[in-house]
Structures are given as structure tokens and as C-alpha cells.
Amino acid sequence: MRAFDEGERSRVSGPWLIWGIPLVLSLCGLVMIASLSLRNSMDGGEPYAQILKQARFFVFGLVLMVICALTPLKLLRRYGWILWIFSLLLVSLTLVSGIGIKVGGARRWLALGHVRFQPLELLLFSVPIFMADRLDRSRRSGRQAFLRPTLTVAFFSVLPLLFQPNLGGTILVTGICLMMHAERQGWSYPLLGGFLMATIFALLIWMEPYRMRRLMAFLDPWSDPMNKGFQIIQGLVAFCNGRIFGVGIGKGLQEDAYLPAAQTDYIFPAIGEEFGLVGTLLLLSLYAVWTIRIYRIYRRCTSPFLSALTLGLTTSVIGPMFVNLGGVMKLMPLTGIPLPFISAGGSAMIFMWAKVGILMRINGFLNREEARHASFEGMPRR
Template sequence: MTLRRDVDTTVLLLAVTLTCIGVVMVYSSSAIMAAERFNDGFYFLKRQLVYTIVGFLLMAIATYFNYQNWRKLSVITLIGSIFLLALLFVPGLGVRVGGALRWLRLPGFNLQPAELVKLGLVLYLAHSLTRKKEMVRSFAKGYLPYMIVLGVLLLLLLKQPDLGSAMIIAGVALSMLIVAGVRWFYVLATVAASMPALYFLVMNVEYRRRRIMAFIDPWDDPFDTGFQIIQSLVAFGNGGVFGQGLGTGQQKLFYLPEAHTDFIFSVIGEELGLVGAIVVAALFLMLVLCGIRIALQCEDPFGRNLAFGLSLLLGLEAFVNLAVCMGLLPTKGLALPFISYGGTSLVVCLVAVGILLNISSKEKAKR
């Protein structure tokens, strides 16, 4: 399969660069831990390479797959992802790790349905908002049905529990609704009305309340709730401007929990320094801006909504992960797109890029 000549090469290069950085950093952050746990220092690297190959293959397919066809598949995709999310609660299928029920056990690998739900919701909203047009300004016919769908998704995610993914999905959905023309009053009223529920979900659940306290003052409990963020900050401090050198970081040596997943950006900060961290953050910013540019240049309403939703999804997840690693937000169990270890997240991100590339190619063909 040859590369299309009319794709947005900037978006393609940014996605490939971030993915390659991810492969290198997954190995750097996990080799010693993998050797200790699995007697194979290449354990996570080999699996991430498989995920990368599958992701690139699906990205190439999505690049050639006319994005208009996603309209026909949007409802099916959303229903299918919700079904997979519900399967987590079937005994024997859901895998509980660290108290959270987020993975489906399938032959040869585990699947994280929440990542598929994010893509499914963006596809569904892009299709439905395009179909309803000006009707989205109506509360009963435009806004309320979306809140019902969003409510079902949030309930299933909170049941796992996965508050991080729930907040990402809510943020993306509400932003897409605003851009599509939903009245600001409806959104602001929804956010205001949800504040008591959010307070209850956080402050009345012990581990979440402790995370908030650790975010406010991690040194109040440095060996328990504050341990993770303190070790992350130590990693950035060790890295300085230019870093300690690729592969030579110390915090990944069983000090920093989840070094190859949630806190891989901290390893980047330690080994590649402030310069490396800024480069990675800049790559994400450029990718999001390019995605928004594709949305603004797209004359088709569905393509415009879809490009904006996908760009926002990638950008918001990256922002939250970077902010958590730097102690700017409370700890969340969210991966860094393209870079953190994990098959479902990486594949979904690359498929999203493939859809963006197809949208850009169709617009170029019209000129």
C-alpha cells in the first residue's frame, strides 16, 4: 500500500514522530522493570512494536477509507463500544487492575473499551450534529438527547471506576456541542448542575479525596498518596535543561510508579530534560493545531465536526497527562497519546490520525 500524495504530510510526520518517540521511551522506561518481572527486558518493547505495526496498518487503511463512510458506521460504532464497555462487568471477562475494571480479557491481549468509546462518541456526535443542523439549538430535540447518551456513557465509566476518561469524554462532547451551535446557557447550566455530583464523586470516595489532598500538598503524605507526584517532580528536577541522557534516568528504577504508562512524560523530562519535554509538548500542540486547521478548511459540515472532535480528543488527553505529570492537575489514570505503553490507546490514536489525513486529502482534491 503506497502513501497517498495528497495527504497532510505535516500531520503524518507529527504522528509518526510521536509514535517513534513512544517506542523508544517505552523501552527506556520499562526494560529494567520488565527484566525483573518477566525475565525479559524487551517484554514491553516487543508488545509495543506489535501495537505500532497494527496501528500504522489501520492508520493507512483509514487514510484511504472515505471519511463520509464513517457516517454510516457512527451509530454502530458507538453502540458496539458501549456493548464492549458493558462486557467489563461480566464475570471472567473484565480484568481488574489496581482496583479499576478497565480491560477486557481477550485471546492474546487485553482491550480497553473506554478508548473505543471516545472514538465512537466523536463519530456519533459529528454525524448527529451535522444531521440536526439548526435543531441543535433546541433543548428538547437538540441538547437533551445528547445528554442522555453522554449520561449512559459516564455512568458506565464511573462504575469501573474511570473518572479520568469520563471527564475527557464529557469535555470533548460539550466542546463539540458548543462549536456546533448549542446554546451556551444549556452547557453552562449542565456544568453548574454537575458540580455537586462531581464534588460527591471526588470528596466522598476515599482514594479520590486523598488524591486531591495529595495534589494540594503531596509532601503531607510523601510515602503514600503523595509518593507518585513527588517522584515525578524529582524526575523533572533530575533532568535539568538537557537531561541525564537517554536510558540513564534513575526514577524509573522502581521509584516512579507507572513509569512506562501514565508517567512516561516524567521519564522524558528526566532523560531528555526541559528541552526534550518542550519538544514533545510542542509536537502535540502542532498536531492539534494542524487538526483544527483541517477542520476550518473543510467545507463539509460532517468532516469539519469530525476533524475538530478528533483533534480535541488527542489534544485534551495529552494536556491532562502532561499537567498531571508536572503536578498541575490531580493524578488521573490517563495515557499519553502515541507515547505511553498500551495497545488500544495507540491504535485508536493512529486511526484518528488516519481519519484526519483522509479528510485533508478530500479537501485538497476539491481545490
């Protein structure tokens, strides 16, 4: 227990697990995207277009990780509010006709030349940085601390998301703010806020017919198996086909246009079909080991700002994983959130690696602080 609490600094304070596990996850995602792309290109399309595109995003994400790992934490904290406001501006621009791209009835994308960009990912990157700074600077407590800054930041962050509409993004941003507040002030008001949020979401679902149809498809997908329940059913069929060890890479039947969004939101069922229960459990174990490694960094944090920032960044990575897995495994309604490091998509891949870079910077900062403290204690006293 002592080794876990103190982080076993001599053995686990290195950064290789912080970036090594996401690297393995990203490579697994590239393999699956390549498999899906090759099978779905039999209609005459370019077989390597999707994998080459994702590989470019992967390389760019690694570059951004290095940049973030070299960025001083003081500089990141000083300009965090600018990054937050800029991300809110971009999210709001998706609502402007002619600028935002409407896909599937929602405006969540911006077009940058031939590349689509989802500002939500930048918002999920900036909110933990800005919130950590606000919580550290705030001298309020109790209800006042929950109202300002937590509820204020959460409200302005999710307001444009509600108009897109983006219920999954709203859940993630609100969850990050509540978790960071609980780390500093306790769980009383976050639990109350979570209950109110659930009530508001229930009203939003009831007010929109398409959300009600999606909820009904979640509760009973077999009532409309060829329309609203088709994707959920095919995802479950993919898991069943995989059984224990899977059917083998490139041999999944669900890849042949049976499973919609197999490269993005539904890549986990595709992995389950090709690699079986063993493959999916191995994948989940990688997320678990990474979370434990980051938790050890969190336990070593020497300031409230670093503690809140580490927790917020970790929540912004692990939260989407739970939302995605809950949707594809029929544990919660679908929200269109990709699986971190694995699903096809440039915005999520790039900013996930940026978060890894900041966590590496925090780990390096703590290592230097601990080394300085150890050398000071080892100095001979006069």
C-alpha cells in the same frame, strides 16, 4: 493572515504533517519504553518483551490508520451508530464479573486471549463520529439541541464509565460532547453543562474515600510521602533531576523502580529526567504544531458534519494529553490517562492512529473538493 485562513493549499494541504508528527511521537515513545524496559529488567526479566509488544501495537496502529484513510466518509457516517453502540457494549462488559479485569480497584479492561483491551479507547473513537452525525441531522436549537442529542449521547456514553469507575474517561467523553455542541450551537449551554459536571464530580469525589485520599495526595503529597503521595513526589523529582538538558538516555535514576507507571501514565516525567526541559518543550511543540495543522483542516471544512467530526477527533487526541500532563505535573488530580502516541499500551496507540487515518481522509476529501472547484472556475464560459 490570509495564508493561515486559506490553509496555504499549495504547501500545507499535504498529509505528511498529519501522520508525520504522530510518527515522531510514537518513535520517541518506543525509545523511552526501550530505555525503561532495559533498566527495569535487571531483576532477571525479559529485557525486550515490553518494547517488542509496543512495537507490534505500533505497526497494527499504522495498518488501521491506512484502513481508515481509505474508508469513505459516507460509510463511516452511515455505520457510526453501530460502532458507538458496540463500544458501549464493550465498556459495559467490563462491569461483568469474570469478563472485566479489575486493576487498581477499577474494572476498565477486557481480556482478549493474552492481550488486554481497554474499551474506553474505542468509545473515544466512536463518540466523535456518532455525535457529528447526530448534530448534523438535528434540527433543534437552544436548550432542545443541548438536551438532544448532546446530553443524551454524553449521558449514555459516560454511564458505564461511572460504574467502572473511570473519572478520567468520564471527563474526556463529556468534554468531547460539549466541545462538539459548542462548535455548532455556541458556548452558553456547554458552559452550564461544564459547571454541573464539575459539581457532580465533586460529589463523586466526596462520596468515595479512595478518591478523597487521591485528592488529598494531590493537594499535599508530602503529607503521605511513602504511600498516596509517593508517585506524585517521584514524578516531580524526575523533572528536577532532568534540569535543562537531562541526564541522558538510560541514565535516569527514577527508572530504577522509584517512579511507578514510568512506561504508561508517568512516561512524561521519565522523558523530563532523561532529556530535560529542552526535551519536554520539544515534545509539547510537536503536539502544538500538529494541533495547528488540524485546525487548518477544520477551517477548510465545507460541511457541518466534517467540521464537528474534525473538532471531535482532535479533542479526543489533545484532551488526553492535557489530562495526562496536568496529572503528572500536579496541576490536577491523577486520572490514569496515558500520553497520546507515547505511553505504553495497545488500546490507546491503535485508536489514536485510527483517528489520524480519518483526519487524513478528511484532508484528502477537502483537497479533491477544492481541486474540483478550482477546475470548474477555470473552465471557459460560453
